[in-house]
Amino acid sequence: MENLTTLERAIRLQKVDLFSDLETDMLALIASVAQQTALRQGETLFQENSPLRALYVVLEGRMEMDRGGQSLFTVGKDETIGNWALFDDQPSVVTARAAENTSLLRIDREDFFDLLSDHSEITRKLFQALFKRVRTLLTTGLAKDSGIPAPEENQNPGS
Numbered sequence: 001m002e003n004l005t006t007l008e009r010a011i012r013l014q015k016v017d018l019f020s021d022l023e024t025d026m027l028a029l030i031a032s033v034a035q036q037t038a039l040r041q042g043e044t045l046f047q048e049n050s051p052l053r054a055l056y057v058v059l060e061g062r063m064e065m066d067r068g069g070q071s072l073f074t075v076g077k078d079e080t081i082g083n084w085a086l087f088d089d090q091p092s093v094v095t096a097r098a099a100e101n102t103s104l105l106r107i108d109r110e111d112f113f114d115l116l117s118d119h120s121e122i123t124r125k126l127f128q129a130l131f132k133r134v135r136t137l138l139t140t141g142l143a144k145d146s147g148i149p150a151p152e153e154n155q156n157p158g159s
Contacts, residue, residue, distance in 0.1 A: 001036075001038070001059060001060050001103040003036055004036060004059070004105075006028055006031045006032055007028065007031075009031035009034050009036075009105060010024065010027035010028045010030070010031040011027075012057060012059060012078065012105060013027050013030055013031055013034065013057065013105070014027055015057075015078045016055075016057060016078075016080055017080075017083075017129070017133060018055075018080075018083065018086075018126065018129055018130070018133075019126075019129070020129070021125060021128065021129050021132075022122065022125050022126075022129075023125075026119070026121065026122045026125065029115060029119060029122065030107065030112070030115065030122070032115075033107060033108070033111040033112065033114075033115055034057075034105045034106065034107050035105070035106045035107075035108070036059070036103065036104070036105055036106075037103070037104050037105075037106050038101070038102065038103050038104070039061075039063075039098035039101070039102045039104070040098060040101055041098050041099065041100045041101055041102075042097065042098060043097065043098050044095060044096065044097050044098075045063065045081070045096040045097065045098070045104075046082075046092050046095070046096050047092070047095050048066075048067055048068070048091075048092055048093065048094055048095045049091045049092065049093075050091055050092055051089065051091055051092075052082050052085040052090075052091065052092040053085060053089075053108060053109045053110070054082060054085055054086075054106045054107055054108045054109060055080060055081070055082045055083060055085050055086050055106075055107045055109075055112075056080065056081040056082055056096075056104045056105065056106055056107075057078065057079075057080050057081075057104060057105040057107075058075055058076055058077055058078065058079050058080075058081070058102060058103075058104055059077065059078075059103040059104060059105060060077060060101075060102065060103040061076075061077075061098060061099070061100050061101055061102025061103060062074050062075065062076045062077075062098075062099040062100050062102060063075045063076075063081060063096050063097065063098055063099060063102055063104075064096070064097050064098075064099040065081075065094040065095070065096055066094060066095050066097070067093065067094050067095070072094060074099055075096075081096055081104075085109060086107065086109050086112050087130075089109075
């Protein structure tokens, strides 16, 4: 895959949940620190229990996630790997390996923090997105535990 322009990287980043509510100029700033990388089929991106210092967006191809040699799931085009790596320095719980030739965007945690320190408006929007995501997860989990449909699952307009 040929290298994407900053605008093309921004468009791809807009599909990431964490960044989906950001304005175009904010996405362009994040895209400016995103690096494009490629893996050949079978190459390992990172190992289970190793430090994870970046978020990755699959541009093309597929990545296989496994734990202890057991395949768990695959990640494909416009999906992310290492969502929490930008905020958390815990080691990876999976090994990520290219299931086929794969092109990725990489956002390094340190570059991301440098960007946030210079642009507080991005930080504010990201916190809103994170809390929205946590609230959705909690609401869905609580609804599942209680047997009551989560608000977004309740399709009956009369209720």
